[in-house]
Amino acid sequence: MKTYVTGMARTRTGERWDVSIRDLAAEAAEEALDDAQTDRVGAIVVGNMLSGPLASQENLATIVADAAGLVGVEAIKVEAACASGASAIRVANALVASGEHDSVLVVGVEKMTDTSPGHTTAALSLAADGDYEALHGATFPALVALMMRAYMEKYGYDRRDFAGFSVNAHKNAMGNPKAMLRRPITEEDYMKAPIVSSPMGVMDSAPICDGAAAIVITAEGRFDRRQDRPAVRLLGSAGATDTAAVATRRDPLWLEAAYRSAKRAYQLAGVGPDDIDVFEAHDAFPAITVLALEASGFAKPGQGVMLAKCDEICLRGRLPISTMGGLKARGHPVGATGVYQAVEACLHLRGEGGSNQVENARIAMAQNIGGSAACIVTSIYGRED
């Protein structure tokens, strides 16, 4: 059964001390339902990683259903580390495509700034392999820094070669009123940034923040086609895993889960890398962006970092990425990120990208990565008109 994105919304990211996690989620939920012009969904699926440790709330989907005025509907929270958002979309899509519900609301939400940064960093480490990574003190920046260093040594690159990804992300955030870091950075800013975990600095790292995004997924024939905007269809999506710990992989520089999920999503959508007009990459760290570009078929191994140039990845480049600022500058509220990516990809398909609109975008891909590339969901959306 064909499924469509019939409503979408995203809140401003940043330090949202004005709202609790339930109200932040409800803000996105209600706006997405308004956008879909419906108040009837059969279920709500919430993508969230850390509401227990950081917001003292589990059973979160029921809480959000209640806050959003949807008491009665089925409610399920989905957790897959930083890939929770896209995994929630996968679940909602299956509930619709199987005929269980005509329409399902997905809300991705994370509240990360109501506690100390140290506590939040420790909580994020729960996504690493507890016994073989986190217990030994490895945080995510540390794990990815090792991957970045291995890449630089294997292929002979310098730190500076990665700068273009962050420069592009910050530039694009300027045109996104919902983004957290709406200011430009230069290559020199990138190079001079304080080191977080060598060779990675602050300008390699996506910021912790609060945020919520929502989409409504509806079965074909169960909504009225609108005259004022094109329909957006979920052409295909897939999830895949790798070993949880980086050290146990045959090749730590090959993202097998990105390869597998992208391959299957391409198959289902009937497209290939050359057909993608917009790519919302999971740019939590540039090294991950590079490896994901390679595994998803956009560059050969060892050449992904060469895409960090404006004619490649800028809004008018060959493959625009991080079009609304990406994780780096829009912000990375972890469980919400995958839903933000979906919304941002679909904005271009609707022609609602504002000053950041990618011209003539017809097929958009979003890739959401959890753990150290341990679980990855790739989704491809298409414009119908």
Added chain:
Amino acid sequence: MKTYVTGMARTRTGERWDVSIRDLAAEAAEEALDDAQTDRVGAIVVGNMLSGPLASQENLATIVADAAGLVGVEAIKVEAACASGASAIRVANALVASGEHDSVLVVGVEKMTDTSPGHTTAALSLAADGDYEALHGATFPALVALMMRAYMEKYGYDRRDFAGFSVNAHKNAMGNPKAMLRRPITEEDYMKAPIVSSPMGVMDSAPICDGAAAIVITAEGRFDRRQDRPAVRLLGSAGATDTAAVATRRDPLWLEAAYRSAKRAYQLAGVGPDDIDVFEAHDAFPAITVLALEASGFAKPGQGVMLAKCDEICLRGRLPISTMGGLKARGHPVGATGVYQAVEACLHLRGEGGSNQVENARIAMAQNIGGSAACIVTSIYGRED
């Protein structure tokens, strides 16, 4: 598309200090795959509530996939408080019924005894409404005790009237080699038990424990029908919610989410309460059992507690419940419980219930309840031969 339970397993419950959460989950996963005679599933869905706070591990489905030798498959964790297990079954079933995967493994797992009981009780309170219940010190026993007292006062019952549920559960656990509390209790034991939250005592309360259970769900036509046992089909299931906080419900003694989910499951399965041969009730507390029996159509409001008699609920009664000990005596590893219930219901349909076999069981229902009856999943399974 019709879907079947083609494999199932459950571990011994109790204090499983011999294994970590990943190994406990893998134990059930591998046994269920063996039972299904397959090593090929497209995804793993893990039902779990508290792996973050209690086992220092999120991204749990990827971790379990890795531990169970399933690296590569899609992996999703589902959280819906104590209804996490059945919600995971709902997600897996949708992934199969939508055609995304031919076969999906569900693992319910919880590790609750590696920390202090006080810490575990606090973590369980994360399933209550954080702002309106938990923050004020309300634990689950306290919330349910208020419901039990209201029931007793409204309908004129005594504490003793509830005893039969716990007596039945402990009796049935004697015949279940995987159960935690394999010892009988009498009505006097029930009455003399230390009070936890008046009017509820220890013998009203399901024990905290570790445990994992697993089932394999497969699409019709994607598995070989076996000669040595009947096929078990998931006839219908549904999830529904009520307000998160008990105090905001119109009637705290009416479980609207049980009513809604049971009604839809009956519709999908084409059966009614009179057709149910086995009912795995969510007997975390007898007051919840009573209200669930009423809302699910097995008794009129105010009369559910009258079913606490052997000719009603025992293995040879009119509606056998808690047939393998229920939450009360098999144990309640919260995120795993819904999967234990599914396995136990299906054991009767396969004729593999051992000394606890319910004769001629053809239709079995399981009901999994999260929060103070805030989110509820009802599932109905049928025997085909």
